[in-house]
Amino acid sequence: DVKVTQSSRYLVKRTGEKVFLECVQDMDHENMFWYRQDPGLGLRLIYFSYDVKMKEKGDIPEGYSVSREKKERFSLILESASTNQTSMYLCASSLFTGDYNEQFFGPGTRLTVL
Amino acid sequence: KNQVEQSPQSLIILEGKNCTLQCNYTVSPFSNLRWYKQDTGRGPVSLTIMTFSENTKSNGRYTATLDADTKQSSLHITASQLSDSASYICVVSASAPGGYNKLIFGAGTRLAVHP
Helix, strand or coil: CCCEEECCCEEEECCCCCEEEEEEECCCCCEEEEEEECCCCCCEEEEEECCCCCCEECCCCCCCEEEEEECCEEEEEECCCCHHHCEEEEEEEECCCCCCCCCEECCCEEEEEC | CCEEEEECCEEEEECCCCEEEEEEEECCCEEEEEEEEECCCCCCEEEEEEECCCCEEEECCEEEEEECCCCEEEEEECCCCHHHCEEEEEEEEECCHHHCCEEEECCCEEEEEEC
16 A cells, blocks of 8 residues: 655744655655645645655745655755645655546644644 | 546545546647546555546446546445445546646545444
């Protein structure tokens, strides 16, 4: 079974802090994704990566950056956390990017910025 | 604009009853449609996937249908169980150049099954 793990289930940070969210997958997937999930909205793509050291902006990249130094690990960075970044953050990975692009999700990190 | 809309937003049913969740989409070019189940506090898990040529797919008590002409899909749950309480998310994949399909997520239907 594919396993996607995220470093924290719950996180509370203060406005202005630098925040790191870590994601690790164990299935040698090329592609990894970061989403945020807010009530009443569908998942929105922040960034994705289709190879080590490669990254692409998603639909809402402002205020975020990412790092992919190893194939299995994809980090989301909030350089200076703000209250409007309070959300559920979901990491996903997939083997393919085309028609059979099932994404496997981690359990999520619920981030609260005070 | 690519969009996926789900209805109802929330639903309460009694254990043992059937229910149907709806998904309408305006996504082009269409590649496939998935239904995901998301338990509270967990990530989504894929239930079914359908391509353009498929109009029904079952996974146990879950049956998904797809009408590519009207751009509608439904997820039917038979003989509901308490463990079916979750959010159900419709996700449509749009083909993109280079094979990097884009996923468009619906906001989900929150289902509560009561004893």
